[in-house]
Amino acid sequence: MAHYDPTGALGPHVRRQVTALASWFDDLVVVSTADLREESRRWLAAHARLVERGNEGYDFYSYKVGLDSADLLDYDEVAICNDTYVLLRDYADLFADMAPRPADFWGLTMSNEIKPHVQSFFVLFREQALRSTAFADFWAGMEPISARHKVIRRYEVGMSRRLMDAGLVAAGHFVPTDADLRMARLRCRAFLLRRYGMPRDREGWRRLRDNPRQGRWNPTAGLADRALDQTRLPFAKIDVFRYDPYGLDAEKLLYLCEEAMPDAFAGVRDFLAATAASYPERRGSELRAIPRWLEPIGARLRYRAP
CATH class of the missing domain: 3.90.550.10 (Spore Coat Polysaccharide Biosynthesis Protein SpsA; Chain A)
Structure with a gap:
């Protein structure tokens, strides 16, 4: 270890x-x-x-x-x-x-x-x-x-x-379901939008739709809330709470985890606070704000309990 x-x-x-x-x-x-x-x-x-x-x-x-x-x-x-x-x-x-x-x-x-x-x-x-x-x-x-x-x-x-x-x-160990895969791809597509900005024309939307990175998502972040689904994901990564890399409201996820699994998460919030100064935001990881007209869709993609 x-x-x-x-x-x-x-x-x-x-x-x-x-x-x-x-x-x-x-x-x-x-x-x-x-x-x-x-x-x-x-x-x-x-x-x-x-x-x-x-x-x-x-x-x-x-x-x-x-x-x-x-x-x-x-x-x-x-x-x-x-x-x-x-x-x-x-x-x-x-x-x-x-x-x-x-x-x-x-x-x-x-x-x-x-x-x-x-x-x-x-x-x-x-x-x-x-x-x-x-x-x-x-x-x-x-x-x-x-x-x-x-x-x-x-x-x-x-x-x-x-x-x-x-x-x-x-x-x-973790085997995503078809529903998991659909959600992960949508979250990854939203992440690409927030990282690189909105396409300006039809060709830009086509490139976004066909971007191979949509299939290259990280399950520890893209499906982190599956830990709340009978712990199908049998762990939670500290970096998800620290950085919220996909911009899916990791603070809410931490709160839900603390409510659902208080023993496992005892002290985690204090640990994050005590070590925060040593983990600044990673360079190049900034995400753009979700356009107001896309906010209803973004809300459905955020971390949530099953």
Whole structure:
């Protein structure tokens, strides 16, 4: 598990996740790039094998450091994950759901953003993947890159592509319904409008309609409210509440989650406030206001309970 907190603390949702991981896995390694407070260090050391390192290379290099600290041939399955999500279901339930599904590696979600890939905030590798040359070569060739977009393309997307090109089968726990897919595409289309502005002519509308990015939406944001639908989406990403990347009223989503799942979301709002200064708005992520005449449609696309 990769951990980072700019305040050196452990958010309540992180402590709950560490406890859940430690109760399910035989061996838990937490690799932290934070300047840990002494209480946080003691707590982590009591619940996991703690490795501290410098803050470079994002989560993927923490994953590499954690994997390198163990003999992976001793294990039937190995998972990598980070601290960027609120877990809404027990790992026992998730593993039971995935047990009959034929996959060599799987995650909580798969995304079509950029290219189809397992999203790297939680990925489990089964024996076929662990013993593969592609898996070993991928981690052996990793370098600590500190540019976020490069890490996503080279390592998050690149890892899935490397394993899939070697014939390994990927899967995601969350399987969107047809209704989910329609909503996700509409939300992505609205996002493109707010990012790039309204088309000025018929040809512009045609390009918007045919834009391939409509099919490259991120399920952690595009369908974040499916966490409220009997936790079909079994987690909520912290960055959705922090950045509201699709402009779908993440504040309302947080309120609904707190009402529906108070135990899971205890302390999340305080964590967001305590760390907000270290997470300014991402450059180039600004969204334009929805035109007044489109507001009724925009309202129907915002996050809501089922």
